[in-house]
Amino acid sequence: MKVLTLNFLTCAVKDCKSSNNSFPLHPKDAELVYDDLEINPQLLVNVLPRVDWVALRTTSTELGFPELPEQPPTVEELESDEKMLQDLHKLLMETQIMEGKLVCGNCGHEYAIREGIANFLLPSHLV
C-alpha cells in the first residue's frame, strides 16, 4: 500500500463518511519497505492538486518522516523544486506499508494490511 493511496482512502463504514475523524486512516504497527522507482515529475505534478495536504502531513509524521511544510507547494513551485520532487517521490511513490493496520479515528475499526494488500471488507454489523 503506497502512502499516496492512503491519502485517497477513508473508513469504509458508511456512518463514518460524514466524520472528519475518519480521514486519513492512521497506520498502526506499520512495516515499511522502500521500492527503488524512477522519479516521474509529470505524475507528481498531476497528483499534487488531488492530495489532501493536511492529511498527508499527518500520515507523513505518523510514519516517522520529517515534517512537511505547512502549505503545499504550488504546481509551479513543485516543478522547479528538485528536492521537493524527490521528497514527495520517496514518500508518496516509493514508500509502501507491507504489514500492519489502518485505524479509523472515528469508529476505531482496524483494517489489516498483509503483504502490502489492505483489506477493507466489513463484517455485517458495519454495512
Next chain:
Amino acid sequence: MEYLIRFSQSHETFRLPEIQALAIIEGIDLKVISYSLESPFCIVNLPSEDAAKRLIQRSILVQTIHELWGAGLTLDDVHAAVRSKTAHLWPQYASCSFKFSFDSYQSSRSGADKVRIINSFAYLGFAGPIKMSKPDQEFILFEDWILDSTPLGIPDPKAYFFGRYFATGARDLPKKLDLKKRRYISTTSMDAELALITANIALAAPGKLMYDPFVGTGSFPIACAQFGALAFGSDIDGRSIRGEGKKTLKGNFEQYGLVGNLGSVFTADLTNSPIRKMALGEGGEDGARGRVFDGILCDPPYGVREGLRVLGVRDPEKSPWIIPKGIEMYKQSDFVPPKKPYSFLAMLDDILQFSAQTLVDNGRLSFWMPTANDEEQEIPVPTHPYLEIVAVCTQVFSKWSRRLITYRRLPNAQVDPEAMKARDETRELLGKTVDELNPFRRAYFSKFETPMTPAN
C-alpha cells in the same frame, strides 16, 4: 493534409472511439473524412505527418497510416487525383529505393494484373532501385473489394486508395501482453487486445491515475501501466489479487517490467468502498480537488458464472445469528465477511455514481456490460446526469454480445441539478432481489441452458 488509415477489420465499432481517444491524449486535431464499418480504409485529416505518427503509435486497431496521394472509384480517378494533387511530391522520391505493393481487401490480384497496374503509375518518374525488403519508401495501392467478387464475376474493386506508407500502430502490444504467456490469469481475465483498447479509450497516459474496482487478475491495470499510467485496483475477492505463490497480480507487473506503474491494489467491495469521495456538485473550482482518478475502467461481475455479491446478509430475519457471530469473530484474521446477492442494474448504477464522485473533470469511465442479442432482452445503456456517453462499442459473439460503454465526467457547471434529483428517485426503484433485476442472468439461463436438455 489527408492520410489513409489502414485499420484491422475486427472490433469495428471500437476503431473510431480508439483513434478519437488517442487524438485527445496527444492533443491532435483529427477530422474523419470518410469511414465505414464495412471497410478497413479510413481517410482522415491531420495537421502533419508527425501528428499522424503520434496519433497511431499506441493504437491497437490501426495497422498502418499512409500519406494519401489519391482515392477514387476507378483507377483512372486515382491517377487523375495523383496527377493533380501530388506532382510537387514526386521529385523527392525520384531516386530513393522503393517498392510498390497491393493491399486488396477481400480479394487478390494476379501477378500479370499487378504488373499492368504498377506500369500505369510510370508517370511518377521514380528511377531509384526497386527493393522488395526494407525499401526507403513503400507505395501501396489499396483496393476495397466486395466479398466474393471472383465467384460473382465482379472485375474491379468498389474503391481504390493510393498512398505512401510511413508508420505502423502498436500491433506488437497484444502479443507482449498475451494471456497465454501471462504468469497469472483466471477464467475472467480480459483478453490483452481488448484490455489495451479499453485503456486507450479510457485515456490512460503517462502521469495519470487509473482505477479498476473489479480488478481480478489485473488485466486493465496492466494495459494502463503499459501506456505509462499509474494503475490502481481493488476486488471483493482478496484471493484474486493475491493469487498463489509466484502467480499474483503484482507478479504480472513484474513479468512485464511494469512494477513502477502499479499504484496499489486492495480488497474492497465497490458498494462499501473506502475511496474518499466528494458530494456531487462540490469542489469544482479546479475540476479536480477531492476527486482522485483520471480514468476508471472495468469488467464488472454480471452474475453469470457466480452470482453477483456485495457485503451484507441476505435475509437477516431468516438467519439472525449471522450478525452476532460476525461481531464476535470479525477481529480474527481469518474472518470471512458474509455476502449477499445484489442486482446487476443496481451495481451498474453504483459504478456510475462512484465514477461521478471520483473522476476529475473530463475523466473517463469505460466499462464492459453484457447484452443479449435479442432485442427484448437488451439492457439499456445506463445513464447519469454527471456522465456524458462518449462511445458505445459492441463485441458480438455467436450467442450473445457485450458492449464497452464509455462516459466523460462533466464539469459540475454543465450538469442540470433537476436531472440529479430525478435520478435519485429512479434509484429507489431499483429492487434488491437477484433475478428480478438481473435480466442478463435470467436471459442467459433461459436461453442457453434450456436447449441443452433434450426435448422429448
